[in-house]
Amino acid sequence: MPCKVNTSFDIRKLVIYHNAKGKSYKEIAALLNISKSTVGDIVKRFKCEDRIDSIPQKDQPKKLDVRDERKLLRKIKKDPTLSAPKLASELLNETGKNVHPQTIRRALKHSGYKKPYVSEKNRKKRLNYAKEFILKDETWWNDIIFTDE
Structure with a gap:
């Protein structure tokens, strides 16, 4: 190039x-x-x-290029339990690029990776929580206030 x-x-x-x-x-x-x-x-x-002068660059160049984003996406698809700090340290070891874990999260979101990993323990907790309220009768729900922004 x-x-x-x-x-x-x-x-x-x-x-x-x-x-x-x-x-x-x-x-x-x-x-x-x-x-x-x-x-x-x-x-x-x-x-x-109708200009001769050059326009200065506005934004800071990206730390991760398209190739790095694809590499991260492959890794997270292979092992969805990997955390962003772990991926950041692996990227530092492999390419020498020191990036913040939030940059990793942003890159994964930009690449279309949407579903976060939910551990088996948290799945059971969520299911138990839902089961606790599914059997409540209608009069109990009348006392609950639902809020939305």
């Missing part, structure tokens, strides 16, 4: 100047020692957006 380097403001001004004088992209590229595609991009931006 090629490295993107911003050209200086002075070089961009020279590209526009030589383009206005009628020189070809190839001639301008050879004269200023930049690629022909860079010359084309500068001229196109000037014609379409």
Whole structure:
């Protein structure tokens, strides 16, 4: 993947100047020692957006790329009991990327992983809780206030 380097403001001004004088992209590229595609991009931006300056990047680059997200998703599908801190430490060991467990959770959510792991112990607790209230009669439920935001 090629490295993107911003050209200086002075070089961009020279590209526009030589383009206005009628020189070809190839001639301008050879004269200023930049690629022909860079010359084309500068001229196109000037014609379409009427600007020479570059717009600074707004957000911080992502710590996890698409490849890392797929790797995390494979691991969590293979073993749904893995916690986010455990996945973060494994990612640090494998790729050297130090990320917060919340970043792992956010990446899994972004990848479409929705169902959290519920342990067998918690499943039994939930079932017992539901069974406790299913046999209550209707008069008991009339005294309960249900709230919703």
